[in-house]
Amino acid sequence: MSKNRHSLEIELNAILKASNDNIVITDGEGKVLKASPNCEDIYGCSRSYLIGKTVFELEKENIFTPSVSLRVLKERKEVQVMQKTLTGRVVMATGIPIFDDHKTLIRIISFSHDLTEIQKLREDYEHLQAKMKQYEFKIKELQEKQFGNEKMIINSKKMQKTWDLIHRVAKSDAAVLLLGESGVGKTAFAHALHDLSDRKNESFIEVNCGAIPENLFESEMFGYEAGAFTGASKKGKKGMIELANNGTLFLDEIGDLSLDNQVKLLQVLQSKKVARIGGNKMKQVNFRLAAATNQNLEQLVKEKKFRQDLYYRLNVVPITIPSLRERKEDIYQLIHHCLSKFNKKYQSRKSFHPTAIDALLKYDWPGNVRELENLIERLVITSETDIIYPGSLPFNEQSDHSRHTNWSELEHFDDRYLTLREALQAVEKNWLERACRQYKSTYEMAKYLGLSQSTVVRRLKKYHIR
Known part of the structure; x- marks a missing residue:
C-alpha cells in the first residue's frame, strides 16, 4: 500500500x-x-x-x-x-x-x-478596431468634402487622370469646358469643380441652355425690372447670372444655344456686367464659368452654328470626361453603388446573379452612367424576385444562353406550317425540356435559362412539363 x-x-x-x-x-x-x-x-x-x-x-x-x-x-x-x-x-x-x-x-x-497573450491580442484588436473606426470616419469626412453630394467612382486610370485635372483647375478662376458623351457625368464634375474651389460656400447656378425657350433666354439669364413687360413680376426678378455672383455659373448643353443668344452671353462674359431687362443700371458680376456639351463645338464653329469668339471664351481649360466603355474598371463598383442606393430608396433587398453581373460588365453602355443608373433603378422596381437574372436585362441577347441557341432547329418550323407565335412557343418548350433533363431543380433551371424561379415554375405548368 x-x-x-x-x-x-x-x-x-x-x-x-x-x-x-x-x-x-x-x-x-x-x-x-x-x-x-x-x-x-x-x-x-x-x-x-x-x-x-x-x-x-x-x-x-x-x-x-x-x-x-x-x-x-x-x-x-x-x-x-x-x-x-x-x-x-x-x-x-x-x-x-x-x-x-x-x-x-x-x-x-x-x-x-x-491568458495574458490572448488578452493582449484582444486589447490590440479592440484598439485596432477603434483606430479603423476613426479612419473610416475621417475618410468619409474627406469624401464628403471632396465629392459633395455626388458619389464619384474612380478606379480607372482615365478617370483618375480627369479627377486630378479637376483638382488642379478648381482653385483657379479659369473657365472650364466639360466635354463628353451624354450621360457621362458632366454635371457631377461641374459640382465637384465648385465644391473644390474657394467659391464652395457660394451659389452654384445650373442653366440647361437647351431647355430654355429662345424668347425667354434674356429674362431668365439677365432678369428684369418691375413691370418690364406684360406679365412681369411687380417686384422684378434676378437673372441666373446675377444669382451666380461670387459663385459658379454652369451652362449645360451650351452647344444648343442660338447664335443670337450666344452674342448676348458673350457680352456679359467680356464685360462681367449685366443689366436687367427694362433697366439701365449695369451691375458688376463675379462668377466662375463652367460649361458642358456633348457636341463637337469646333465642328459647329466651322459650320457657322457656334461663334468662334464665344468658343475661345469657353475653351480655356477643356476637360473630356471618358465614356463608361472607356473605363470598364469602374462599372462593377458603379453597379453596386447604384444597387445599394435604390435598395435603400425603395426599401428592397435586390441583388444581381453573377451571370447578370457578367452581362452588365460586357455591355457597351451607349447611355453611359445615366443609362446604367436608370436601368438599375428600373430593375430594382420591376424585378419579381430578390435575385435579378440576365433574362431581366433588355440587352439579354448578348448573354451566353442566347449565343448558344441552336438556330438550325428553326429551319424546320416552316415545314410544319407554324405561326410565329407557335414557333416561339415551340422553342421555349424545347429549352424548358432540355433544362429539365439537365438539372434537378427549378432553381438550377432558372439559373441556366436566365429567368426567375417563379417564372420557370409558371412556364413548366403552361407546357405541362414535369
Missing part, C-alpha cells in the same frame, strides 16, 4: 511538473497541499511559499485575486473565474471539488491557464 502511494506521489508530481497550466491542490478546508513549479511565473511566489497557506490568506495577500478555490469552498461546485496576478498576468482559473463517498469535500483542484 505504501509502495502504491509512493508511485502515485511520483506520478502526481510528474503531472504537476509537466503541465503547462498552473495546478494547485488544497484540502477540504482550503489549505494548499501541492502546487506546480510554474506558479512563480504566474503568481509571483514560490511553490514552497504557497504550500501550507490557506486560500483565505492568499486572497488577502492578493496572490489569488479572486481565489477560485475559495469560491469552490463556498459554492461546493465547479467554478471558473478570471484572475489578475501580482505579475500582471491575466489568468483563467477553474476550480473542481472532489468529494468522498459520504459527499464530504476532501480536495479542491484548480487549474490556472495564462
Whole structure:
C-alpha cells in the first residue's frame, strides 16, 4: 500500500511538473497541499511559499485575486473565474471539488491557464478596431468634402487622370469646358469643380441652355425690372447670372444655344456686367464659368452654328470626361453603388446573379452612367424576385444562353406550317425540356435559362412539363 502511494506521489508530481497550466491542490478546508513549479511565473511566489497557506490568506495577500478555490469552498461546485496576478498576468482559473463517498469535500483542484497573450491580442484588436473606426470616419469626412453630394467612382486610370485635372483647375478662376458623351457625368464634375474651389460656400447656378425657350433666354439669364413687360413680376426678378455672383455659373448643353443668344452671353462674359431687362443700371458680376456639351463645338464653329469668339471664351481649360466603355474598371463598383442606393430608396433587398453581373460588365453602355443608373433603378422596381437574372436585362441577347441557341432547329418550323407565335412557343418548350433533363431543380433551371424561379415554375405548368 505504501509502495502504491509512493508511485502515485511520483506520478502526481510528474503531472504537476509537466503541465503547462498552473495546478494547485488544497484540502477540504482550503489549505494548499501541492502546487506546480510554474506558479512563480504566474503568481509571483514560490511553490514552497504557497504550500501550507490557506486560500483565505492568499486572497488577502492578493496572490489569488479572486481565489477560485475559495469560491469552490463556498459554492461546493465547479467554478471558473478570471484572475489578475501580482505579475500582471491575466489568468483563467477553474476550480473542481472532489468529494468522498459520504459527499464530504476532501480536495479542491484548480487549474490556472495564462491568458495574458490572448488578452493582449484582444486589447490590440479592440484598439485596432477603434483606430479603423476613426479612419473610416475621417475618410468619409474627406469624401464628403471632396465629392459633395455626388458619389464619384474612380478606379480607372482615365478617370483618375480627369479627377486630378479637376483638382488642379478648381482653385483657379479659369473657365472650364466639360466635354463628353451624354450621360457621362458632366454635371457631377461641374459640382465637384465648385465644391473644390474657394467659391464652395457660394451659389452654384445650373442653366440647361437647351431647355430654355429662345424668347425667354434674356429674362431668365439677365432678369428684369418691375413691370418690364406684360406679365412681369411687380417686384422684378434676378437673372441666373446675377444669382451666380461670387459663385459658379454652369451652362449645360451650351452647344444648343442660338447664335443670337450666344452674342448676348458673350457680352456679359467680356464685360462681367449685366443689366436687367427694362433697366439701365449695369451691375458688376463675379462668377466662375463652367460649361458642358456633348457636341463637337469646333465642328459647329466651322459650320457657322457656334461663334468662334464665344468658343475661345469657353475653351480655356477643356476637360473630356471618358465614356463608361472607356473605363470598364469602374462599372462593377458603379453597379453596386447604384444597387445599394435604390435598395435603400425603395426599401428592397435586390441583388444581381453573377451571370447578370457578367452581362452588365460586357455591355457597351451607349447611355453611359445615366443609362446604367436608370436601368438599375428600373430593375430594382420591376424585378419579381430578390435575385435579378440576365433574362431581366433588355440587352439579354448578348448573354451566353442566347449565343448558344441552336438556330438550325428553326429551319424546320416552316415545314410544319407554324405561326410565329407557335414557333416561339415551340422553342421555349424545347429549352424548358432540355433544362429539365439537365438539372434537378427549378432553381438550377432558372439559373441556366436566365429567368426567375417563379417564372420557370409558371412556364413548366403552361407546357405541362414535369
